[in-house]
Amino acid sequence: MNTTLIKNWWMPLIKGIVLIILSILVFRYPGGALLGLALYIGFAFLFAGIILVILAFSYRNQFKGWGWRLAEGLVDIFFGFILIYNPGLTALVISFMIGFWFLFYGITSLTDSFGLKDEGVPNWWVGLLWGILAIIFGFWIMFRPFAGAITIVTLLGIFFMVAGVFNVAFSFVLKGMKKEVER
Numbered sequence: 001m002n003t004t005l006i007k008n009w010w011m012p013l014i015k016g017i018v019l020i021i022l023s024i025l026v027f028r029y030p031g032g033a034l035l036g037l038a039l040y041i042g043f044a045f046l047f048a049g050i051i052l053v054i055l056a057f058s059y060r061n062q063f064k065g066w067g068w069r070l071a072e073g074l075v076d077i078f079f080g081f082i083l084i085y086n087p088g089l090t091a092l093v094i095s096f097m098i099g100f101w102f103l104f105y106g107i108t109s110l111t112d113s114f115g116l117k118d119e120g121v122p123n124w125w126v127g128l129l130w131g132i133l134a135i136i137f138g139f140w141i142m143f144r145p146f147a148g149a150i151t152i153v154t155l156l157g158i159f160f161m162v163a164g165v166f167n168v169a170f171s172f173v174l175k176g177m178k179k180e181v182e183r
Contacts, residue, residue: 016167042083049076095148099141106134
C-alpha cells in the first residue's frame, strides 16, 4: 500500500464528510440540486459531444455507422449549450431532456450493435440489449417528468451519501494501517 496514502488518512475523511454534507443539502434543497445538476450535466454533454464528433470523424473510413456517432455528438453539444445557457429553464425540463438523450443514445447503441454484428463481433447483442433498455428508460423519463426529476435528485443524493460513508470508513482503515506502519 502507498505510504503517502496511509500518512494522509485524513484526506478521505474530509472528502467523505463533504460528500455527506452535500448529500444532506441535495435532500434538503432538491430544486437547487437540480439546478446545479443541470449546469454540471450541461458541461458534461458539451465535452462528451466534442469528443464524439472528433471520434466520428477519426473513424469514418473504418466504421459504416460513424454518421450516427456524429449525430449523437452534435445532439450532445446542442443539449450542452442549452443546459449551460439557461439552467433555470433546464431544471424544469431536465427529465424530458435526459429522457430524450437516453432515447437517442439507445438508438445509436442499437445501430452500433448491428454494425458490430456485421463485423463479426460475437457479443454484439450486448449493445442491442443496452440500446433497448436505454430506449425504454428514455420513454419512461420523458412521459413521467416529475417522477424522473425526483428519481434523478434522489439517486444523486444517495450516491453522495454512499460515497461519503465509504470515504469516511476508508479513512479509518487507513488510520489503522498508519498505526501498524509506525510500529
